[in-house]
Amino acid sequence: MIATMRSPEKETELTSYQNVFIYPLDVTKPEQISQTVSEVLKKHEVDVLFNNAGYGMKSRFEDMTEEAMQQSLNTNLLGMIRVTQKFIPYFKKKKSGLILTTTSLAGEMGLALDGIYAADKWAVTGVCEMLYHELAPFGIQVKIIVPGVVKTGFKMETFAMPGFDQLLKNQTKMLMPDTDSLESPEEVAQDIFKAVTDKDRDRMCYVTGKITKELYEKRQKLGDEAFRRYIRNQLMSKRKV
Template sequence: MKTIFITGASSGLGKATAKLFHEKGWNVIATMRTPEKETELSQLKNVTLLPLDVTNYEQIQSTVKKALELSDIDIVYNNAGYGLIGPLESLSDDQITKQLNTNLLGVIRVTNAFIPYFRERKSGLFISTTSIGGLIAFPLGSVYHATKWALEGWSESLAYELNPFGVNIKTVSPGGIKTEFLQGSLDTSSLPEYEAMTNSMFASVDTMFEMASTPEQIADVVYEAATDGKNQLRYVAGEDAKALYKQRLELGAETFRTEFGKQFLGA
């Protein structure tokens, strides 16, 4: 029986992925900040819950060690993350630091903790949830995009490094997901000077979220990436994300950026 280790498994995509892999007969190690609050995954056979706050370096080391004592691990799915939306000027240094710590350093540190194990085994796969926001940029998401674009470049470089050892790395880039993202896992901030822009942005995002995927639909793409055996780096997930990415490639980055700005900000 194969085993997947998942971060950010308490809700949304992480939870949907844990349930899907469980249904497909995998052993699942589902990690989250407060596993004692989890009532659904805790009922499932072959699903183990472990505590993991990806901003806590010591806990990453101890949880990875515990996970490897419990089971061989075939796939590490870096999914923990959240959105930070607002003009840069309005964000506190704490907000900026927390976003980088969670979305970027968390992924790098969890991955690094597993690399020696995979390298010695000469097999293994890292999958990271990036975002269509790792391939294109929306207004008012500069620090969020900094983390997601960084993960895309990091993954591409790391693939060169790890592939010779039989270890693979992939990214899944979802568009909108119908979860608590816009409510629960989103941190926002603004200033009066940006009010018109913020209102316009959120109105456009609401419209875009009508095309959003369910967590289960994106989990299917994660499963595909996990099992297709391809040496493919990027999996763009969701019809909305595919359409936007296609548009960017066809128009070219600069034309796309101009058109996209008009769509969001009317200018």
């Protein structure tokens, strides 16, 4: 397995495994991407590319700063595109390969205050769906993992959001009705393993977690317009949460 991270010198756990090779990679730095991918492909055979870098931000739309928007776009969307571009010629030459990308529930349904993060994730899903068709003639699979709220150390930059207290409480309650509804990293890892090993080569989307699956399936069942009304009613409710 090949793992990449911005600061490999800080890693302590993965370095203990003999079959894990660690390389430096910041997906916001095109030159480093080219250098690292070139070095990796010279030394290793790669069957699966897993795009998992992410930057979170929650804010009122009008309060998003230029710096935060650029950071989010650079990491979540452009970073994924840059890395994927470097592997496509390699996979085409092999006539096989899997490109697996972590998206988000925020890329399947628009929620208030998700700001540029939602825009990034919707775009990532769109890019992956486009590549699903474009790369099929070359034997390359494209799949996405769609998690909701996961118990990890993922940090989300949060701005002040005056006037949204009740809506934010309702939205949080909808996504996390209780602590047991949070997805564990182990559960998500199982879905990632399933996506990688699944013999169904035509399946693209793997949704993780109970609440995320319920919302994803509800949208499919109700249709887009009815689902949007359902979500708005949930968020605008005056009930105590």
